[in-house]
Amino acid sequence: MAGTMLWRVRTTLPDRPGALAALAQRCGKAGVNILGMQIFPQLAQVTDEFVLRTPPGWGEGEICGLFSAAGGGETVVQIANEAALADQPTRYVQACRYVLERPMSFPEVVAHLFDAEPEAPPGVVHDTMELRVADVDVQLHRTAPFTATERARGSAMADLVNDVLDRSRESAAIGTTPPVRRLGTGSTPELVVTGEAVTALIDGVAIGIGEVLAPVEGDENVRVINLRVDPAWQRRGIGTRLLVDTAKLAHMLGADEILLTTHSDNQAVLPMVLAAGMRGRIRMAGDLLTVKVSVRDLKPLDR
Numbered sequence: 001m002a003g004t005m006l007w008r009v010r011t012t013l014p015d016r017p018g019a020l021a022a023l024a025q026r027c028g029k030a031g032v033n034i035l036g037m038q039i040f041p042q043l044a045q046v047t048d049e050f051v052l053r054t055p056p057g058w059g060e061g062e063i064c065g066l067f068s069a070a071g072g073g074e075t076v077v078q079i080a081n082e083a084a085l086a087d088q089p090t091r092y093v094q095a096c097r098y099v100l101e102r103p104m105s106f107p108e109v110v111a112h113l114f115d116a117e118p119e120a121p122p123g124v125v126h127d128t129m130e131l132r133v134a135d136v137d138v139q140l141h142r143t144a145p146f147t148a149t150e151r152a153r154g155s156a157m158a159d160l161v162n163d164v165l166d167r168s169r170e171s172a173a174i175g176t177t178p179p180v181r182r183l184g185t186g187s188t189p190e191l192v193v194t195g196e197a198v199t200a201l202i203d204g205v206a207i208g209i210g211e212v213l214a215p216v217e218g219d220e221n222v223r224v225i226n227l228r229v230d231p232a233w234q235r236r237g238i239g240t241r242l243l244v245d246t247a248k249l250a251h252m253l254g255a256d257e258i259l260l261t262t263h264s265d266n267q268a269v270l271p272m273v274l275a276a277g278m279r280g281r282i283r284m285a286g287d288l289l290t291v292k293v294s295v296r297d298l299k300p301l302d303r
Helices: 019-030 060-069 088-101 103-113 148-173 238-252 269-275
Strands: 005-014 033-041 045-054 073-079 127-133 136-142 190-194 197-202 205-216 219-229 257-263 280-285 288-294
Touching: 005 019, 005 060, 019 033, 019 045, 019 060, 033 148, 045 060, 060 073, 088 103, 088 148, 103 136, 103 148, 103 280, 127 148, 190 238, 197 238, 205 238, 219 238, 238 257, 238 269, 257 269, 269 288
Parallel strands: 136 280, 219 257
Antiparallel strands: 005 045, 005 073, 033 045, 127 136, 190 197, 197 205, 205 219, 257 288, 280 288
16 A cells, blocks of 8 residues: 555553453554554553554654554554564574574674664663673663563573573583694793783784774774784683783773674684673674673773
């Protein structure tokens, strides 16, 4: 139908017989077609999510007026597309399969699953759901409040990722052999600070570096850092030591937070951050994984 639109609408209705029927009757009289629906029960009220097709010329105001007249409250209206009609159980199964294959995709997957954003919208009243993966916080933000059912689903997804990460760490700890050392014989590097970089040296030869780069655009308190460790010296804790000292250096240079960016399939990032005793917030965008870590409480760097 030309001019019709799809909308995703959330509203709360009193938990009494006939409330939903009254809303459906009003939608029918107004020519509004209900194409999909989810129910999130609570104690005294019910949160319902609808996918609607409205007549030409309808907008957010008309929809809110229709739902208000039917007894709906806390109504949130968003423009939707055909993807909103996907079967919800199928969406969750597909999301679980994707997360099992790529645990680092968790922030991106759950944000899409709950129609949320990983960053809080500035100046907009919104609700936040915080999930914990290992010791890293993942935050989701959206204007529509998260229901208790959705929070339980999010926690279950986080538990799934934690199980996958735990098994990966256990597998990595069994039967592994240290990589061949190409430089020197020592195993403890010397960390040297020069300007805005920390270099890991073995017998005077650089085998890793942590650099404090320019601040994030628009936020002078967040500094980007870059970490590199020679492949022959990885998985020895050198990256963790570099991360700690580079974070301390960034704090000395005026940063409150640091930002690491890597490929989305990099499985070493979370274990490195956790081993450093830090807490961070992770975000997935396309093929990039970013981790923002607070450095406010770090002790000064020994120089």
